[in-house]
Amino acid sequence: MKKVLLTLLALYLALCPLALAAAEEQVTLNVYNWGDYIDPDTLAVFEERTGIRINYELYETNEDMYTKLKKSKTSYDVIFPSDYMVERMIHEEMLLPLDYTAMPYTQNIDPRFLNASYDPTHAYSVPYTWGTMGILYNTTMVDEAPADWDALWDARYDKSILMLNSPRDTIGIALKRLGHSLNSINPTELEEAKQSLIAQSALVLAYVVDEGKDKMVSGEAALALVWSGDAQYCIERNPELAYVVPPEGSNLFFDAICVPTSSKHPAEAMRFIDFLCEADIAAQNYEYVGYAIPNSAAVELMGDAYAASAVSNPPDETLSRCEVFTNLGDDTRIYDRIWTEIITSIY
Amino acid sequence: MRAKAMLLPFLLWLALFILVPLGLVVYYGVTVEEPIPYEEIMRADGSVHYRLADGTLRESEPYETRTRFSLANVSRFFDPMYVKLMGRSFYVAFCTTLICLLLGYPVALILTGKGFRHRNLLLLLIILPMWMNFLLRTYAWLSLLENSGLVNHLLEAMGFAKQQFLYHENAVVLGMVYNFLPFMVLPLYTVMEKIDHSQLEAAADLGANPFQRFLRILLPFSLPGVLEGITMVFVPAVTTFVISQLMGGGKVPLIGDIIQQQFGKANDWHFGATMSLLVMVVVLAFMYALNRADTENAGKGEVRIW
Incomplete structure (x- = not known):
């Protein structure tokens, strides 16, 4: 009996460092978003596909998010500020420049939405909804x-x-x-x-x-x-x-996806942004959230379901004004x- | 010593949730936030950089702010526009309080009546709505009184013309009277319940008519309740903002709405705090005056108000 217990104990002790290593390997992304602004199912898909865990938190206003980022020690990896807040956060050096080569699916973003004044070169933000x-x-x-x-x-x-x-x-x-x-x-x-x-x-x-x-x-x-x-x-x-x-x-207003400077896992954060730009994922989120999306591949994928919405499709000429x-x-x-x-x- | 120790949690609570927030309001109220001072320097090649007060150089425009003591927001408030707004808020609160008093006094009187049987039931009915969030109850008024609301549907069905009940001052007063009436009735009831009815009977025996009995006995004895009720109604009425937004449709702005606007939309906490402080000062002065009237009355041997 004693032997069995001892063996079990030894096994347990041997496994501990392994478990620790596994825990260290598993990255947790802190995603900070508006309420009802992502289909939770897509988060599960991302976790399953990449092994990256997502810790999902919500805010109600841009100002809440800004204050939390500025005043608290919590590190967030992905945030969804609106246009004017992106501008302010860039100015206050709170956002990391994005690496577009690591995010091939950002090609899906309609160029019409990539010249906004809040971040003219989109070095810091990828538009999410508009x-x-x-x-x-x-x-x-x-x-x-x-x-x-x-x-x-x-x-x-x-x-x-x-x-x-x-x-x-x-x-x-x-x-x-x-x-x-x-x-x-x-x-x-x-x-x-x-x-x-x-x-x-x-x-x-x-x-x-x-x-x-x-x-x-x-x-x-x-x-x-x-x-x-x-x-x-x-x-x-x-x-x-x-x-x-x-x-x-x-x-015209945007909510964009950004990586704050406090992020501990910027590479994984960009992988998540890239994931959100995939056509089927963006389409799934559109159906859940209801705000127009700047993702042309997703719009194409949805076809008439998207084109029929007058709210999401003002004429180009109006949009340009x-x-x-x-x-x-x-x-x-x-x-x-x-x-x-x-x-x-x-x- | 033990008693003092038992007070400690209460004192802590008081400090944490009353004194600290109040201190913050005062702090914001007497300070302003401004950009840190810096100098723009043009380089030979025409590009601009910035020098801070401590001599450090920056490529981009400094964004930091500093907070300093200033009464600028106080003088900003003494502008005819804001003073008029404050006057308007006090006027609406005054109307609300008066109506609450006129409605609440007889109700409290009936409730304390000797032969009244359903006292507890009626008290419950007065308190019951307060168990529901006041925002919900105000929304309920909207569905009743809107142009497309229930009352107008009824009016139309009966062949009358539609009426616009909402979106002006009277609607705001209605909303406030509805919400604050229990605050008038309850203190009145508590005080009136303690009035010794044998005094009223004695007065009647000695030939005082009902009017004299009311003026000489009931009114003076119920005065503390009246004053408390006035305070309980007037203070929230002066500072409300949700009722005026919903019932007045944003067309009857009160000082509370403008304060809320500073915190919610203008992002100017300092000015909002200054306004809150000034309103607080006026309300305190008002309550002090009421209190004085109360104690002066109590000081006189004979309870007689005129």
Whole structure:
């Protein structure tokens, strides 16, 4: 009996270093992402295929992610910041340059989406999803489909227009309607935009945040300024709704995949990014997430299922007039001030 | 000594969750964040680099910020726009408190009535909604009162024209009265329950009419409850932001909305903290005045308010 126990103990001791070695060999990638932003099944596929373990954590806003990266000791390997946050993190030297030779599937990315101002050469980021701002309208409540941004200033839809209670978005669209850049900090242009929004306020039913989606689904208003992701959500629930990006152009936004400088396994992180760019994986994630994707191979693979979505397919010409929000830094305050002036002018 | 030791967890709790956050708000409120100072230097070949205060050179524009003491945000607040906004918030909170008092007082009175049978049931009904998140209850008001809501469907079915109930000040006041009414009723009820009814009976025996009995006995004795109820309703009403956003459709911004905007959208925690502090100062002054009125009354031998 004693002998058996001793042998077992010896065996156990002999195995320990082996187990340790195995544990050391197995790399764990810390992936930090938005909620509902990846199909969990694809993570399992990656783990199975590569033997790399994934530790998956979630955040709710870019700012949360930024603060966590800046202030905490946790090292993350893959993150999904939005355009303006990519710009800021590049500026603050928080991102690693990517090695595209190690990521052959990045060839699948549509070149149309590879010249964004937040990272002009895409040295630090691979676009993951994209979206636009546009007009969501109720086809039974409008006389004709909105032709341009003026529809949101149309007196026929008095008290049937929803705008966003969000300074950058609403002022940005007012600028775009007037033919200016939505990143303008030119006082004359901003004043013009402000006056146009004050004039519009009499027609506006409400300045909404998240509750706007329910209002559009229930038919509370005829027209609303929305993000494409929300438009998709509403159209799925009320087929009378439709979405259009006005031809003057709009905001184009991206969420990109990046590797922070704190990463302990950059090579494996890039392998994961490459994996996400594979056509079938990107298609699977599109079906789960619902945001438009910049992956042309995946779009081709999905065929009509993707092409039928008006939300994900604004015309090329419109898209070329869309702009990405740049990080305005302290100038954000100018927008905050103007916005407060607009909403306090109502009463 | 033992008693002191038992207080320790409470004191720790107090320090950790009240004093530290308050200290942070004060810290943010009296400081500003600004870029670190640097100089732009043009090289002979036309390229630019940057020299920091300590002499180090940088190729790219420095992004670091520093925090320093400044009351700039206080003076930024004393702008007609923000002062008007604050006045508006106090006005809406005042209306809410007044309506809550007018509604809550008779309810509390009925509840403490001697012959009232279903007291516990009614109390439960008043408290019951508070067990549900107030956000959910406010969303419920939206589905009721929206232009495409339940009430308007009923009106239309009965042949009346649609009404717009939401998206103006009255809707915000309604939302607040609904949410804060229990905070008025409960303190009133607690105080009124303790009023000695034999005094009222004695007054009646001595020929006081109901109006005199109310004015001379009920009102003075219930005054502490009234003051407490006012505080409990007024303070949250001044600082709310969700109710005004949802019921007012963003068209009735209150000071709470603008503070929230600083934290959520403008990313200007310092200005947001300054505004919170200033609102706090005004609310404290208000509560101090109320308290004074209370103690002065209690100090007089005869309880009589006018």
